[in-house]
Amino acid sequence: MTLTLFDTATRELREFKPLSPGHVGIYLCGPTVQGAPHVGHLRSAVAFDVLQRWLERSGYDVTMVRNVTDIDDKTLAKGAEAGVAWWAWALRFEREFQAAYAAVGVRPPAAEPRATGHIPEIVSLVSRLIERGHAYERDGSVYFDVHSFSEYGALTRQALEDLTPAPDAPAEDKRDPRDFALWKARKDDEPDTASWPSPWGLGRPGWHIECSAMAQRYLGDEFDIHGGGLDLRFPHHENEQAQSRAAGYGFAQLWMHSAWVTQSGAKMSKSLGNSLVVSEVLGRYSAAALRLALASVHYRSMLEWTESTMDDATATWHRLEGFVTRAGERVGQPTAAAVEATQLPVVFAEAMNDDLSVPRALAVIHETVRSGNNALAAGDDATVTTALLATRAMLATLGLDPLEPQWASASGDAAALGALDSLVQADLTARAAARDAKDWAAADAIRDRLAAAGVVIEDAPDGARWSLAD
Secondary structure, X not given: OOOEEEEOOOOEEEEOOOOEOOEEXXXXXXXXXXXXXXXXXXXXXXXXXXXXXXXXXXXOEXXXXXXXXXXXXXHHHHHHHXXXXXXXXXXXXXXXXXXXXXHOOOOOOOEOOEHHHHHHHHHHHHHHHHHOOOEEEEOOEEEEOHHHOOOOOOOXXXXXXXXXXXXXXXXHHOOOOOOEEEEEEOOOOOOHHHOEOOOOOOEEEOHHHHHHHHHHHHHOOEEEEEEEEHHHHHHHHHHHHHHHHHOOOOEEEEEEEEOOEEEOOEEOOHXXXXXXXXXXXXXXXXXXXXXXHHHOOOOOOOEEOOOOHHHHXXXXXXXXXXXXXXXXXXXXXXXXXXXXXXXXXXXXXXXXXXXXXHHHHHHHHHHHHHHHHHHHHHOOHHHHHHHHHHHHHHHHHXXXXXXXXXXXXXXXXXXXXXXXXXXXXHHHHHHHHHHHOOOHHHHHHHHHHHHHOOEEEEEEOOEEEEEEOO
């Protein structure tokens, strides 16, 4: 089967062919560590973790590079406002991001470079752009000349005359207001620790140049996939591509962008006051349920966050975890090696190869779990074993195998939940039979009995779902 991915540069599904057979290089724009991570920040990280896991399951060796922007205007301003050194402020939130990633099962990248750790590479790239006629110096700052590069705007398909001025410096400091900063001269009100020597004087890197320099440093002149959130397409990724290709590098061969987490249709962000800080969410829900919620919607589709998002994900996680627990108690749990060696169902693989269609892949998992539960009820151990292996193998591909050490250690009540699920499923089966027979009194009695025990029933097109009341 052939893997196809949606390239946001060409706006079409493309057959994926890595530059080097058997190996994939990915650069993922990581966090700007100016504040605590919210759920919206994790969407991109989880999406590309699923991509990496699927590529590796497909036999590729993957080098994932995810940067940290540890200096920018906001980091300096917020550190000063709090009376904390900017670098201490940045490190505090870098650690919070790392903890959030780890909590939801996002594996550490092969490299996690900081902007401030790559000043020589950045200065070298800026110098190269000046030498090639694509950048110029003004009063200690260096700007990219957008008129010098005919392909500027190609990534987002925008004409230069339609673009707004870059807000990183006063328009009068530039040849054209749309030129963007590669190197920013030190300001009198900035701390000495926030600037480095360069051929143009003391200063610090602009936002866009850091990623071009670090991608080239760790992945070479060209690499397979550049990823990030949809909001980064312009100006960040447009500027990255322009400066890297103007420097003579092939840069990213395919661009992937994950959609936002929204609330009432608006992008989740601190500026809108609608952020959900990860630490607060994890104080109320399991990390596995949060990962499931973030992964269950196609990565290119907006994830509308509502009051029921985590309740639904928690109920789904309990069903999956419950089946794996009950089936293992019945037929024994397969080893990790056996799970890894299990051939995935064809329809699951087809879904994942179709631009990572996780919703379709989850539908296959749910159907397998239903089959496994029916086999448990019928005493069909052979089918239970097959369903258990397939379920765990598919969930592992999504980073959600309930018996992965991370989830297993965090689910000390898994056996209890499994037992509860078994009892509730029996009642749901009886309720469904009563509804089919139009015995509404009996169906309502079952629902009311479960409600009195703290079990909430929700009817859905694919059957009734249950969750524990708050």
